[in-house]
Amino acid sequence: MKNRVLATVAVVAAGALAAGCGGSDTTSNSSSTPSDSKLLVLGQTSSPAPKGEPVSGGSLIMDRNVEPQSFDPIGTSDTGSINAQMQVYDQLIELLPGSLDPQPGLASSWKTSSDGLTYSFQLRDAKFSDGTPVTADDVVFSIRRFMGPDDPYAFMVTSVKSVEATGRNEVVMKLKEPNAALLYALSLAASSIVSEDAYKQLGPKKFAVAPVGSGAFSVASFKQGDKVVLKRNPHYWRDQQPYLDEVVMRYVPDDNARILDITSGQADVAEAISYSQVQELDGKPGMHVEIAPITGIEHIYLNNSDERLSDRRVRQALGLATPVKQLLKALYFGHAGPANDVIAPGKYTDPDVAPLAYNVEQAKQLLDDAGYADGFELTLTIPGGDSTAKQLAAILQNSWEQIGVTLKITQVADGGAVYADISKGSYQAAYFGVDTADVPVQDELYPFLYAKGGNGNNTLFKTTAKLDSDVKEAITSLDEDRRQELFGQVQRAGMRELMFLPLAFASARTAVRDEVQNFQTIPSNWWRLEQVWKSEG
Amino acid sequence: MATFLAKRAFQSILVLLIISLVAFALVQAIPGNPARLALGPRAPEQAVRLLEDRHHLNDSVLSQYWQFVSNAAQLQFGSSIRSQQPVGPMLLDRLAPTVLIIVYAAVISVVLAVVLGVWSAIRAGRPIDSATQVGGMFAVAMPPFWLALVLVLVFGVNLHVFATSGYESGPAGILRSLTLPAVTIACGLAPLLIRSVRSSVLENLGADYAVAARSRGIGRLRILLRHVLRNSLLSTVTILGSSLAFLVSGTVVVETVFAIPGIGSLSVNAVTNRDFPIVQALVLLFGTLTLLANLVTDLVYAWLDPRVRL
Numbered sequence: 001m002k003n004r005v006l007a008t009v010a011v012v013a014a015g016a017l018a019a020g021c022g023g024s025d026t027t028s029n030s031s032s033t034p035s036d037s038k039l040l041v042l043g044q045t046s047s048p049a050p051k052g053e054p055v056s057g058g059s060l061i062m063d064r065n066v067e068p069q070s071f072d073p074i075g076t077s078d079t080g081s082i083n084a085q086m087q088v089y090d091q092l093i094e095l096l097p098g099s100l101d102p103q104p105g106l107a108s109s110w111k112t113s114s115d116g117l118t119y120s121f122q123l124r125d126a127k128f129s130d131g132t133p134v135t136a137d138d139v140v141f142s143i144r145r146f147m148g149p150d151d152p153y154a155f156m157v158t159s160v161k162s163v164e165a166t167g168r169n170e171v172v173m174k175l176k177e178p179n180a181a182l183l184y185a186l187s188l189a190a191s192s193i194v195s196e197d198a199y200k201q202l203g204p205k206k207f208a209v210a211p212v213g214s215g216a217f218s219v220a221s222f223k224q225g226d227k228v229v230l231k232r233n234p235h236y237w238r239d240q241q242p243y244l245d246e247v248v249m250r251y252v253p254d255d256n257a258r259i260l261d262i263t264s265g266q267a268d269v270a271e272a273i274s275y276s277q278v279q280e281l282d283g284k285p286g287m288h289v290e291i292a293p294i295t296g297i298e299h300i301y302l303n304n305s306d307e308r309l310s311d312r313r314v315r316q317a318l319g320l321a322t323p324v325k326q327l328l329k330a331l332y333f334g335h336a337g338p339a340n341d342v343i344a345p346g347k348y349t350d351p352d353v354a355p356l357a358y359n360v361e362q363a364k365q366l367l368d369d370a371g372y373a374d375g376f377e378l379t380l381t382i383p384g385g386d387s388t389a390k391q392l393a394a395i396l397q398n399s400w401e402q403i404g405v406t407l408k409i410t411q412v413a414d415g416g417a418v419y420a421d422i423s424k425g426s427y428q429a430a431y432f433g434v435d436t437a438d439v440p441v442q443d444e445l446y447p448f449l450y451a452k453g454g455n456g457n458n459t460l461f462k463t464t465a466k467l468d469s470d471v472k473e474a475i476t477s478l479d480e481d482r483r484q485e486l487f488g489q490v491q492r493a494g495m496r497e498l499m500f501l502p503l504a505f506a507s508a509r510t511a512v513r514d515e516v517q518n519f520q521t522i523p524s525n526w527w528r529l530e531q532v533w534k535s536e537g
Numbered sequence: 538m539a540t541f542l543a544k545r546a547f548q549s550i551l552v553l554l555i556i557s558l559v560a561f562a563l564v565q566a567i568p569g570n571p572a573r574l575a576l577g578p579r580a581p582e583q584a585v586r587l588l589e590d591r592h593h594l595n596d597s598v599l600s601q602y603w604q605f606v607s608n609a610a611q612l613q614f615g616s617s618i619r620s621q622q623p624v625g626p627m628l629l630d631r632l633a634p635t636v637l638i639i640v641y642a643a644v645i646s647v648v649l650a651v652v653l654g655v656w657s658a659i660r661a662g663r664p665i666d667s668a669t670q671v672g673g674m675f676a677v678a679m680p681p682f683w684l685a686l687v688l689v690l691v692f693g694v695n696l697h698v699f700a701t702s703g704y705e706s707g708p709a710g711i712l713r714s715l716t717l718p719a720v721t722i723a724c725g726l727a728p729l730l731i732r733s734v735r736s737s738v739l740e741n742l743g744a745d746y747a748v749a750a751r752s753r754g755i756g757r758l759r760i761l762l763r764h765v766l767r768n769s770l771l772s773t774v775t776i777l778g779s780s781l782a783f784l785v786s787g788t789v790v791v792e793t794v795f796a797i798p799g800i801g802s803l804s805v806n807a808v809t810n811r812d813f814p815i816v817q818a819l820v821l822l823f824g825t826l827t828l829l830a831n832l833v834t835d836l837v838y839a840w841l842d843p844r845v846r847l
Contacts, residue, residue, distance in 0.1 A: 077575070078577075205621060257794055
């Protein structure tokens with residue numbers, strides 16, 4: 001009996017995980033013609049313009065494919081937690097729809113010293129959901145927790161030397177070296193400002209389920225496996241906002257169940273619509289599917305330590321033999337754009353860099369040059385029970401056969417097991433779903449790939465001195481043009497080296513009922529629900 | 538009776554120990570590091586290490602097992618690696634919907650089994666018998682996740698009779714939210730029970746005691762209800778008891794499709810996240826439930842058939 005239960009669990013779990021990863025796979029809109037080669041632009045979503053003037057009141061029911069694990073902003077890295085935390089907390093800096101640049105949040109303004117080593121933030125008058133004021137001490141307490149040993153994103157602020165309150169409403173941060181993405185790091189859920197008093201009073205475990213923040217909503221109830229009910233924070237600093245009285249985030253892991261919920265009107269918003277369903281759902285009366293490009297990528301991991309794959313020509317040959325256009329159609333139904341970088345896209349992604357081209361002859365030539373004229377056998381590891389992965393594997397098997405590469409497909413339990421193989425280096429090629437960045441700039445991911453030491457645990461690719469120094473210069477440079485130039489070079493080098501095979505840049509696909517106004521998924525894949533309202537009728 | 542219970546209790550503890558060992562070994566064998574999965578691929582090694590240490594994941598395997606068993610004996614199951622919340626209360630919190638679904642499904646199955654089983658037995662070979670048989674095969678053959686979606690489409694989306702997903706408490710809420718999940722599971726179980734009741738009833742109707750009773754002029758209905766049915770239910774009870782495992786595994790799929798916050802959906806997430814403390818506690822819980830169900834089956838058996846001495 002145990003076996004049967006566990007086997008069933010494994011299958012369903014794999015599906016759930018795939019759905020979880022798929023929370024950010026891709027699509028373009030059906031209101032525009034799906035195209036198979038168009039680059040999607042970060043920050044441009046297919047959301048319709050809001051109708052009418054904002055109306056206060058009402059409850060927004062959201063079906064989510066993932067759920068929060070904890071409301072403690074420190075120690076969580078999953079979309080389920082982050083997207084819920086973003087509604088409950090403010091950060092010094094915010095990312096808002098329509099822009100990839102940092103915007104004032106709890107910090108109404110900030111000043112940067114000319115050497116980029118000192119930032120001073122002016123806090124606005126804001127209150128926590130319990131009515132107590134947000135002070136510089138709360139900010140210092142929260143940011144220091146973020147910089148501490150517990151948080152998975154602490155690598156984004158390793159350059160910070162100190163954070164001090166220099167007045168009731170002023171916080172000063174001193175850096176060891178310039179950090180061009182500091183403001184982005186301060187917009188992460190991990191840098192949420194929590195009430196120090198409440199945290200200390202409640203203790204971490206209670207705070208994790210009943211947090212006190214200054215965001216647009218506060219947690220009214222949280223039952224894992226079921227739902228989170230958020231209620232309007234009457235003390236929120238933005239005038240009038242939030243418009244909604246209540247947001248209910250229901251946990252509905254099954255893809256089809258979310259679709260049935262929104263079709264029946266039991267839900268107002270349904271997250272992570274599968275690619276294959278976008279077109280059909282978008283045509284239904286009373287709803288539309290929002291396609292929002294996010295900072296996520298679908299790619300194939302290639303083990304650069306493998307003797308054959310360590311040869312750049314072999315990786316390029318595999319790239320040339322990969323029919324990206326066909327994959328975009330078959331797997332993403334034209335709702336995802338081709339990837340023209342090996343990592344998730346960001347503000348500096350150069351649209352002029354070409355995605356993978358398809359050229360079998362050239363691929364054969366490269367393999368020949370590399371000494372593999374007769375081809376070889378390669379193993380691709382994919383998560384079991386993931387139909388997209390299986391389809392992808394089958395297409396690759398067919399295509400690579402043409403250059404003599406025989407693809408063996410190994411299914412392991414789930415995405416977690418694939419990832420375990422990747423981190424041990426015991427794989428040849430692997431796929432586990434979408435890989436996302438948390439900020440819309442390249443500073444987060446490039447160091448992992450290219451920089452030696454630093455904050456990256458670069459185990460995937462043997463970097464070159466040039467790439468290493470380019471990345472290091474870019475992430476510490478305060479000159480926007482220089483950053484653009486350097487990141488562009490790194491992007492081009494990546495497409496030449498192909499340490500990964502980039503397939504598609506991901507989009508979030510969210511079904512929204514028409515009475516919900518101003519709903520937008522921002523590139524870092526969360527929402528500003530304080531801006532959302534429900535029109536009457 | 539007392540000796541029987543004592544013996545069974547002793548056996549159960551042994552079985553639970555073995556189950557705990559298997560559960561522990563399985564969890565150790567699944568590839569994937571829970572701390573790394575919780576913190577994400579880019580988390581610094583140090584943060585992963587801290588989380589591992591907090592949950593003693595770096596202790597020796599033996600010491601981890603000993604901790605697990607000795608804590609479990611005191612009903613302490615540690616805390617979740619993902620949410621840091623204590624596992625014991627978490628399980629208790631999520632037990633109710635699952636138990637309700639299982640009981641609901643069992644009740645539907647037993648009622649259907651008695652009514653349709655007896656009916657098709659006394660009308661053996663007639664249309665109702667064939668219809669039950671064909672319908673049963675159809676119901677068993679349908680994959681639960683698909684059946685669940687069709688039920689939601691018809692009764693939730695089109696007719697608006699039941700909730701499309703989610704769990705609501707209170708009698709009306711339970712009817713609204715758990716009927717479709719229970720029916721889905723019952724579709725897998727009821728046909729088995731119907732077949733069992735039908736064949737036992739047929740067998741008992743032809744048995745000497747039934748023929749003798751009939752020859753003494755006792756009414757058919759009375760023989761059926763007072764003698765045949767009681768004897769026929771013996772085998773059905775056995776099947777029902779041993780089906781608990783089936784019912785529990787059914788909730789894993791059904792709770793995921795219907796978004797019910799029970800232990801079935803919890804186990805899916807716990808395995809995906811490699812949240813070992815939860816997985817281990819769940820396996821023990823399922824094991825205990827199965828043992829209890831078997832015990833209850835034996836007791837009911839003895840009550841139905843006094844020849845069975847405990």
